[in-house]
Amino acid sequence: xxxxxxxxxxxxxxxxxxxxxxxxxxxxxxxxxxxxxxxxxxxxxxxxxxxxxxxxxxxxxxxxxxxxxxxxxxxxxxxxxxxxxxxxxxxxxxxxxxxxxxxxxxxxxxxxxxxxxxxxxxxxxxxxxxxxxxxxxxxxxxxxxxxxxxxxxxxxxxxxxxxxxxxxxxxxxxxxxxxxxxxxxxxxxxxxxxxxxxxxxxxxxxxxxxxxxxxxxxxxxxxxxxxxxxxxxxxxxxxxxxxxxxxxxxxxxxxxxxxxxxxxxxxxxxxxxxxxxxxxxxxxxxxxxxxxxxxxxxxxxxxxxxxxxxxxxxxxxxxxxxxxxxxxxxxxxxxxxxxxxxxxxxxxxxxxxxxxxxxxxxxxxxxxxxxxxxxxxxxxxxxxxxxxxxxxxxxxxxxxxx
Amino acid sequence: xxxxxxxxxxxxxxxxxxxxxxxxxxxxxxxxxxxxxxxxxxxxxxxxxxxxxxxxxxxxxxxxxxxxxxxxxxxxxxxxxxxxxxxxxxxxxxxxxxxxxxxxxxxxxxxxxxxxxxxxxxxxxxxxxxxxxxxxxxxxxxxxxxxxxxxxxxxxxxxxxxxxxxxxxxxxxxxxxxxxxxxxxxxxxxxx
Numbered sequence: 001x002x003x004x005x006x007x008x009x010x011x012x013x014x015x016x017x018x019x020x021x022x023x024x025x026x027x028x029x030x031x032x033x034x035x036x037x038x039x040x041x042x043x044x045x046x047x048x049x050x051x052x053x054x055x056x057x058x059x060x061x062x063x064x065x066x067x068x069x070x071x072x073x074x075x076x077x078x079x080x081x082x083x084x085x086x087x088x089x090x091x092x093x094x095x096x097x098x099x100x101x102x103x104x105x106x107x108x109x110x111x112x113x114x115x116x117x118x119x120x121x122x123x124x125x126x127x128x129x130x131x132x133x134x135x136x137x138x139x140x141x142x143x144x145x146x147x148x149x150x151x152x153x154x155x156x157x158x159x160x161x162x163x164x165x166x167x168x169x170x171x172x173x174x175x176x177x178x179x180x181x182x183x184x185x186x187x188x189x190x191x192x193x194x195x196x197x198x199x200x201x202x203x204x205x206x207x208x209x210x211x212x213x214x215x216x217x218x219x220x221x222x223x224x225x226x227x228x229x230x231x232x233x234x235x236x237x238x239x240x241x242x243x244x245x246x247x248x249x250x251x252x253x254x255x256x257x258x259x260x261x262x263x264x265x266x267x268x269x270x271x272x273x274x275x276x277x278x279x280x281x282x283x284x285x286x287x288x289x290x291x292x293x294x295x296x297x298x299x300x301x302x303x304x305x306x307x308x309x310x311x312x313x314x315x316x317x318x319x320x321x322x323x324x325x326x327x328x329x330x331x332x333x334x335x336x337x338x339x340x341x342x343x344x345x346x347x348x349x350x351x352x353x354x355x356x357x358x359x360x361x362x363x364x365x366x367x368x369x370x371x372x373x374x375x376x377x378x379x380x381x382x383x384x385x386x387x388x389x390x391x392x393x394x395x396x397x398x399x400x401x402x
Numbered sequence: 403x404x405x406x407x408x409x410x411x412x413x414x415x416x417x418x419x420x421x422x423x424x425x426x427x428x429x430x431x432x433x434x435x436x437x438x439x440x441x442x443x444x445x446x447x448x449x450x451x452x453x454x455x456x457x458x459x460x461x462x463x464x465x466x467x468x469x470x471x472x473x474x475x476x477x478x479x480x481x482x483x484x485x486x487x488x489x490x491x492x493x494x495x496x497x498x499x500x501x502x503x504x505x506x507x508x509x510x511x512x513x514x515x516x517x518x519x520x521x522x523x524x525x526x527x528x529x530x531x532x533x534x535x536x537x538x539x540x541x542x543x544x545x546x547x548x549x550x551x552x553x554x555x556x557x558x559x560x561x562x563x564x565x566x567x568x569x570x571x572x573x574x575x576x577x578x579x580x581x582x583x584x585x586x587x588x589x590x591x592x593x594x
Contacts, residue, residue: 039455039456040456040457040458040460041455041458041459041460041461042461043460043461043464043498044455044456044460044498047455047493047498048493051489051490051493051494052490053493053494072464072468137461137465138465138468164462164465165461165462165464165465165466166462167436167458167459167460167461167462168458170436170458170459177437
């Protein structure tokens with residue numbers, strides 16, 4: 001019992017690491033066992049975590065912070081000792097809109113696509129039928145990435161366009177029925193929409209922020225303290241799963257595992273596309289390779305950078321219309337626990353960065369960084385608009401945002 | 403009081419409805435279609451909404467409540483700290499509840515308790531059904547294996563069954579497992 005961890009997840013490709021840690025015996029090698037509980041909404045994944053049905057959860061990163069700050073429900077402190085991956089989402093639009101954007105069959109430049117989209121947005125607004133976007137949750141990285149991109153392109157979310165919540169399994173359906181014009185969702189749901197001709201992929205979120213934090217492993221703070229040894233073993237197992245996941249040798253086998261009915265219950269062909277960073281943008285087209293579409297392992301991808309939690313907090317202030325509160329910023333920052341990550345991997349072959357926070361968006365090229373252990377280089381981590389997030393000045397950053 | 407039950411399983415929704423109609427002064431609405439969910443809820447204007455935890459539209463509904471709180475009709479999730487125990491019971495049973503702000507807790511609790519009981523009753527019904535189905539399938543497997551033994555070894559029925567039973571006892575296995583093995587072996591040997 002002490003060695004079993006129950007982990008809640010939603011059937012998405014980026015639930016891969018806990019699933020593979022279990023399936024390939026990495027958890028067992030570390031002396032723990034993983035029990036997985038599949039749900040169909042983030043609300044239920046979170047309820048199970050808060051009411052003790054699960055010990056940990058695959059969770060959209062902003063929701064871990066929103067829960068800690070008591071947004072929408074009584075506050076409960078959550079902790080994130082491990083990031084399950086960066087990016088891996090895409091923006092998919094109805095084909096007639098893509099035709100007007102002129103990006104059919106390719107991933108366009110985000111700034112140019114945004115400019116072309118702004119014209120359509122204004123047209124629709126004038127006609128009294130504002131464009132409608134679907135995201136998977138108010139407190140999701142999808143919502144924040146989409147809004148970041150729109151706002152930087154001069155499109156005001158909630159004024160010029162509507163942004164609604166759509167459940168991932170219904171995204172393709174909602175696009176097809178015209179309930180929404182575009183969706184920002186994780187895989188395999190963009191590919192499912194492409195496959196049935198409901199939409200075409202226009203951008204991937206890695207184009208908006210090259211190294212954007214996505215799903216996290218979230219736990220209740222007291223549970224993390226109680227189960228500290230098991231959690232550290234889990235972190236080591238998840239890192240091994242990450243190494244296995246990115247190896248091209250394993251793509252097919254892992255796609256087949258994830259496709260099983262107890263996990264994603266989906267099509268291994270579509271799942272393999274996401275795993276291999278090769279997406280079909282429109283039905284009948286060619287696969288387009290976008291390196292690091294998903295980012296689960298290299299450059300200590302799973303390290304819970306405190307600066308990333310702080311960036312998420314600034315977006316929460318921005319889009320929930322809150323007043324910046326240094327105490328809340330501090331609480332949000334403390335959700336990410338690099339100390340646990342370090343403690344789990346000290347003495348292994350995995351590199352550990354020297355710092356726990358970094359200036360996000362500042363690297364334009366591959367840069368060697370100081371480490372606590374091993375050697376480490378970081379590649380570009382730019383935002384598409386070139387803005388830089390300095391965690392030392394959160395309110396200054398908020399003031400500079402459009 | 404207006405109560406909306408959102409459940410993609412029409413069978414479960416009616417089991418819950420059955421439990422609630424006995425209460426006085428309750429008007430019950432069942433929503434099983436996910437399309438136009440928010441519009442339908444807006445139209446019903448419920449005081450309480452019950453939704454099963456497995457419903458993929460929970461995030462959609464919560465988003466609607468968050469937005470509508472700022473607009474007109476405030477609805478809060480039933481997660482007051484004082485009700486922790488009730489909420490834990492409802493999560494255990496697999497149902498979530500959303501309640502209009504300001505509705506007295508003493509009016510809500512009996513309703514929620516009743517719903518939780520109906521949810522649990524439905525879950526029991528389902529597991530009974532699954533068990534019954536499993537038993538039926540086992541009986542069919544055993545019958546099939548018996549016929550194979552009768553045909554291939556010319557045994558009368560009671561003896562074919564006795565053979566299966568004896569083997570099961572000797573190997574410390576269930577008769578159904580031995581029957582399954584007989585059928586598999588028979589198929590491998592080219593039988594039908």
